[in-house]
Amino acid sequence: MAVESNNVKVYTVNGATASSSSSLPDWLTRKRAAKGKGKRAVREHVEGTIELIQGFEFPEASNRIKTTRDGQFAIATGTYKPQMRVWDLGQLTLKFERHSDAENVDFVMLSDDWTKSIHLQNDRTIELHTQGGFHYRTRIPRFGRAIAYHFPSCDALVSAAGNEIYRLNLDQGRFMTPLVLQGDEEIPGVNSIDVNPAHQLLAFGLEASGTAQFWDPRSRSCVGILRLPRSRLMPPGAGSDEPLSVTAISSRVDGLSYALGTSTGHTLLYDIRAGQPFAMKDQGYGLPVRNVSWIEGGSRMAGDGMVMSADRKVIKIWDRNSPSTNFAAITPAADLNHVHHVPASGLIMTANEGIQMATYYIPQLGPAPRWASFLENITEEMEDQTTRSVYEDYKFVERSELKTLGLDHLVGTPTLKPYMHGYFLSLKLYDAARIIANPFAYTEYREKVVRERMEKLAETRIRARKDGSAGVKVNKALAEKILRDQEREAKRLEKRKKRAAAREGEPVDGDAEMADVDADVETDTRPSLLTDPRFAKVFEDPAFTVDEASREYALLNPSAAAQRRNGGVVRGKTAVEEEEEESDKVSSDGLGDGSADSDEEGSGSNSDSSDAGALNKFDPRARPGQKNARVEEAYSRTREQNRRANQGKFVPMRPASTGTNGTRLGDRDATFGQRRRTTAAPASANGHHSSPAHGAAMEVSWVPSASSGRDADPRNKSKARHGVEAFGAGMEKGYAGEDIELSEQDRKGRTQRRKGVRSGSKNVFRKMDA
Numbered sequence: 001m002a003v004e005s006n007n008v009k010v011y012t013v014n015g016a017t018a019s020s021s022s023s024l025p026d027w028l029t030r031k032r033a034a035k036g037k038g039k040r041a042v043r044e045h046v047e048g049t050i051e052l053i054q055g056f057e058f059p060e061a062s063n064r065i066k067t068t069r070d071g072q073f074a075i076a077t078g079t080y081k082p083q084m085r086v087w088d089l090g091q092l093t094l095k096f097e098r099h100s101d102a103e104n105v106d107f108v109m110l111s112d113d114w115t116k117s118i119h120l121q122n123d124r125t126i127e128l129h130t131q132g133g134f135h136y137r138t139r140i141p142r143f144g145r146a147i148a149y150h151f152p153s154c155d156a157l158v159s160a161a162g163n164e165i166y167r168l169n170l171d172q173g174r175f176m177t178p179l180v181l182q183g184d185e186e187i188p189g190v191n192s193i194d195v196n197p198a199h200q201l202l203a204f205g206l207e208a209s210g211t212a213q214f215w216d217p218r219s220r221s222c223v224g225i226l227r228l229p230r231s232r233l234m235p236p237g238a239g240s241d242e243p244l245s246v247t248a249i250s251s252r253v254d255g256l257s258y259a260l261g262t263s264t265g266h267t268l269l270y271d272i273r274a275g276q277p278f279a280m281k282d283q284g285y286g287l288p289v290r291n292v293s294w295i296e297g298g299s300r301m302a303g304d305g306m307v308m309s310a311d312r313k314v315i316k317i318w319d320r321n322s323p324s325t326n327f328a329a330i331t332p333a334a335d336l337n338h339v340h341h342v343p344a345s346g347l348i349m350t351a352n353e354g355i356q357m358a359t360y361y362i363p364q365l366g367p368a369p370r371w372a373s374f375l376e377n378i379t380e381e382m383e384d385q386t387t388r389s390v391y392e393d394y395k396f397v398e399r400s401e402l403k404t405l406g407l408d409h410l411v412g413t414p415t416l417k418p419y420m421h422g423y424f425l426s427l428k429l430y431d432a433a434r435i436i437a438n439p440f441a442y443t444e445y446r447e448k449v450v451r452e453r454m455e456k457l458a459e460t461r462i463r464a465r466k467d468g469s470a471g472v473k474v475n476k477a478l479a480e481k482i483l484r485d486q487e488r489e490a491k492r493l494e495k496r497k498k499r500a501a502a503r504e505g506e507p508v509d510g511d512a513e514m515a516d517v518d519a520d521v522e523t524d525t526r527p528s529l530l531t532d533p534r535f536a537k538v539f540e541d542p543a544f545t546v547d548e549a550s551r552e553y554a555l556l557n558p559s560a561a562a563q564r565r566n567g568g569v570v571r572g573k574t575a576v577e578e579e580e581e582e583s584d585k586v587s588s589d590g591l592g593d594g595s596a597d598s599d600e601e602g603s604g605s606n607s608d609s610s611d612a613g614a615l616n617k618f619d620p621r622a623r624p625g626q627k628n629a630r631v632e633e634a635y636s637r638t639r640e641q642n643r644r645a646n647q648g649k650f651v652p653m654r655p656a657s658t659g660t661n662g663t664r665l666g667d668r669d670a671t672f673g674q675r676r677r678t679t680a681a682p683a684s685a686n687g688h689h690s691s692p693a694h695g696a697a698m699e700v701s702w703v704p705s706a707s708s709g710r711d712a713d714p715r716n717k718s719k720a721r722h723g724v725e726a727f728g729a730g731m732e733k734g735y736a737g738e739d740i741e742l743s744e745q746d747r748k749g750r751t752q753r754r755k756g757v758r759s760g761s762k763n764v765f766r767k768m769d770a
Contacts, residue, residue, distance in 0.1 A: 008328045008364050011379050013052040013372075015350075015358030016333035050378060052359055053087055055094040062351035063104050064338045071343070071369065073114045076351055077104035084129070086114050089371045098133060108149045108156070110170075118156055118170075120147040126158065126168065140166050148193040150217055152200060159190035159204065179220060183209050191247050198255030205246030205260065212246050212260060214272070226260075226270060229277070233264045235286075247288045252305075253296060257320075259307055261289025267309040269320055281323040287311040291339045295365070306365070308348075310339040315348070317365065328365065332358055345369045395430040398422040405433040472530070472539045475546050479539055482529055 058078030065076040073095070074087045082103045088095040095114075102121035110116040115131040124143055128136045142160040149156050154171040157179075163186075165179040181187055181204060192205040201223075202215040214224040230244055248261035258270045265286045268277040283289065288311060295306040295317070305320045306327060315330040334354035341348050346366035350358045361368065361375055368375040394417075402408050402416075402423060410416050417424040434441055455473070472479040529535050538544045547553060554561035 008362060009379075010328055010330055011361045011363075011375075013050055013359050013361050013375065013378075014056050015356040016354065052372060052375070053089070053092050056087065056359065057356045058083075058085070060355065061353045062337065062357050064106060065340050065349050065351040065357065066107075066109065067340065067342055067349075068109055068114055069112045072371070074349065075107070075109065075114055075117070076357065077107060077119070078351070079103050084119070089369070092371070098129070100127065100134075105144055106147045108147055110149060118147065118149065120144045120158060126156070128170075138168070145189060145191055146193045148195050150195055150200065150202070153217060155217075157193055157195075157202070159193050161189040163187035163190070165190065165193070165204065177220075179215060181206070181213055182222070183211065183213075183225075185209065191245060192249045194249045194251050194258075196251040196255055197253055198251075201251075201255075203249050203251065203258065205249045207245045208243035210244035210246070212249060212258075224272070226258075226275070228260070228262065228268065232280070233262055233266050235264070245288075248290065248292045250292045250294060252294045257294070259292045259294065259309075261292045261309060263288045265289060265311055267292055267307065269307065269323075279320050279323045281307070281309060281316070281318055283309065283311045283314060283316060285311055285313050287313060290336055293339075293341055295341055296343070308339065308341055310336055312336055315339055315350070317362075328362055330360055334358075342369055347372070393427055394424045395427050396422055397425050397430065405430075405437050407433055474542055474544065475539055478546060479530060486528060 053074070058076070060078070060080040062076050062078035065074065067074050067089075072089055074089055075084065076087075077084050081099055082101070083097050083099045084104070084107075085097040086095045087093065100119070100121065102123040102125060105120045105122050107117055107119040110118060117129050119127045119129065121127060122143065124139050124141075126138050126140060126144075126147075127134060140158055140160060142162050142164075144158050144160045144166075146159045147156065154169055155176065156168040156170060158166040158168065160166065163181045163183075165181065167176040167178060168174075169176050179202075181190065183206065187206055187209060189207040190204050191207050194203040195201075196203070200217055202217055204213050204215070206212065210228045210230055212226040212228075213222050214226070215221065216223050228244060228246070233244060234242060243263070245263040246260055247263050248259075250259045251257070252259075256271055256273065258272060260268045260270065262268070265283040265288065267281040267283070267289060269279040270277050289309055290312060291308075291310045293308050295308055306317060307320055307323075308315065308317050310316070312335045313331065315332070315336070316326050317328045318326050330348075332350060332352055334352040336350055336352050338351040339348065340350075344366060345368060346362040346364070347369055348360045348362070350360075352358060361379065363376065363379065396419070397405070399408070399422065402411070402425075407416075407425070407429075411423070415425070415429070438444075527533075530539065548557075548560070548564065
């Protein structure tokens with residue numbers, strides 16, 4: 001499986017696929033072989049990867065991996081049980097495995113091949129192995145952390161907890177005087193050792209002191225101390241007592257450059273002639289750096305001076321001159337313990353917390369090794385395989401569709417692979433379930449295809465309409481509404497153009513209106529929903545059909561939803577709605593375009609016919625505080641006409657006859673008193689009127705007289721005012737004048753609480769004051 005990062009392709013040729021090299025789920029790429037007979041183990045195969053080296057794995061996990069200097073063998077240590085394995089790279093298979101009593105911490109190859117090696121174990125022992133097997137074992141005082149070999153002096157240097165570096169001379173077969181490291185404070189341990197291949201300078205990475213010491217093996221003394229920039233490495237808010245350690249160190253073949261890995265996840269590049277780093281790289285996870293190394297002898301594309309740094313999560317390869325960008329980045333499937341780059345090639349091997357050890361091939365980093373020269377052809381074939389659709393055997397279904405198919409009981413079983421908001425299902429099972437759930441699915445599909453073809457043929461025979469709805473297949477109601485809005489807007493724009501053309505000579509208003517018209521024309525030229533290609537499927541694809549029975553549609557269109565609930569029956573209008581509609585009709589009929597134009601032309605006035613003056617555009621909410629005089633005038637004129645037209649309809653008609661005072665009985669302008677007097681009989685001798693004539697209408701109204709009430713009550717005589725007539729219960733008519741003085745109670749009203757009334761808060765009478 002390959003990943004392309006910054007145009008650099010990384011191929012997994014051994015082990016589990018890296019998460020960065022494949023965006024596919026693990027269950028899709030990892031397939032199990034069929035179970036064999038007896039006790040044959042079930043093996044796994046990762047699609048898109050190859051197994052470059054046979055048996056490149058450990059029973060549980062691997063600790064360290066290295067290749068010999070001749071490039072023919074790969075040696076790794078792992079567990080469980082603690083063991084060492086050697087692979088013959090020429091044969092691409094496991095050569096042998098050798099078990100030990102304790103787990104390995106670090107090892108060094110003493111010969112050019114695998115025959116001689118020295119191992120540091122986690123039980124404070126040092127073991128020497130030869131071609132025949134285990135050769136010798138010795139112990140050190142403290143638990144060891146790293147081991148290195150100084151070839152000129154035959155000294156095996158072992159770092160451990162504490163400030164001492166143990167020296168085991170393999171020529172004399174005894175321990176020599178250890179190197180004692182001194183610092184500003186107590187040194188809890190030494191994490192890493194490096195021997196420069198150019199001048200044999202020894203470098204030690206210290207624990208919790210943030211320094212690296214350099215020693216000359218000839219004088220066995222410290223020649224320099226390198227202090228890390230603590231302020232640049234420690235996170236913000238970290239205290240001065242937080243430890244800063246050097247966890248990995250590596251020197252370049254030029255003898256001048258060093259790469260130091262820290263416990264904060266940074267890699268610093270130093271020139272030993274300067275005390276400040278010339279490059280710094282952050283791994284991004286804040287985890288201690290496990291391994292750093294220089295990549296030399298690669299391809300011309302990568303160049304020399306590349307640095308590979310790795311922590312527990314990620315491997316990053318970057319250029320020393322541009323540390324901010326990655327040449328390549330690999331995120332393995334398991335946590336890393338050690339990383340080894342095969343010299344002068346593009347092959348990288350890893351020891352990790354997993355059964356299979358991983359191997360990655362980067363063609364841009366370097367060529368394939370001589371023992372794996374066929375990798376270039378294999379990677380080209382892998383590139384072709386990854387172009388096909390890997391999901392062709394699976395179908396993605398949602399939870400609702402799964403319930404429709406009757407397969408919801410399979411949730412939680414290996415048959416359904418959960419992915420995002422649904423599940424992946426085998427395509428064969430999906431087809432079988434769909435046929436069982438809907439036996440007529442094929443018939444419906446065939447009818448749909450035939451209908452689509454017939455509609456396509458019909459479009460070629462029938463001439464397309466010019467109203468813009470030729471390609472509308474679904475949502476026709478929406479399309480018609482859009483067309484109506486466009487026609488209404490076009491008419492409004494045309495009227496504004498005419499008015500602006502007529503007022504083109506005016507200095508200010510005409511120019512402003514022409515500017516508005518130009519803005520409207522520019523807005524009108526924009527594509528609408530019917531002509532915009534981005535919304536073409538809204539009117540073509542049935543999947544975009546507006547569901548008028550849905551709740552969302554009812555919330556957005558309440559009147560249409562109510563009409564749909566009534567069975568399509570339009571309800572009658574209320575009295576208020578009818579009055580508003582009648583008022584709108586009267587205004588439109590009385591003051592249309594023609595009348596307005598004729599009034600303006602006849603008067604010769606320069607009144608502004610803006611939107612506020614037009615009857616059909618006036619909106620009192622848009623311009624509060626203003627009145628439309630034309631509307632009020634038209635409304636008053638219409639009411640007067642209606643009153644005159646309906647005036648005689650509510651008066652009973654009588655035969656035309658003349659009364660005693662010369663008034664016609666059928667005269668509708670006569671008052672009620674005149675009609676009564678004309679129909680009444682002559683007064684009797686005693687002065688009383690007799691009853692009205694037979695058949696005459698009579699209506700009697702009684703209004704309390706103010707004079708009778710006041711005359712009857714002698715107390716009101718003192719309160720009678722000139723020019724004021726009192727009637728009814730406490731009501732007056734007339735104006736008393738300004739010279740009348742009012743009492744304090746009349747001017748200011750009641751000043752005391754009413755007495756003897758029922759309380760509003762308590763259903764009792766208030767107590768009377770004594």
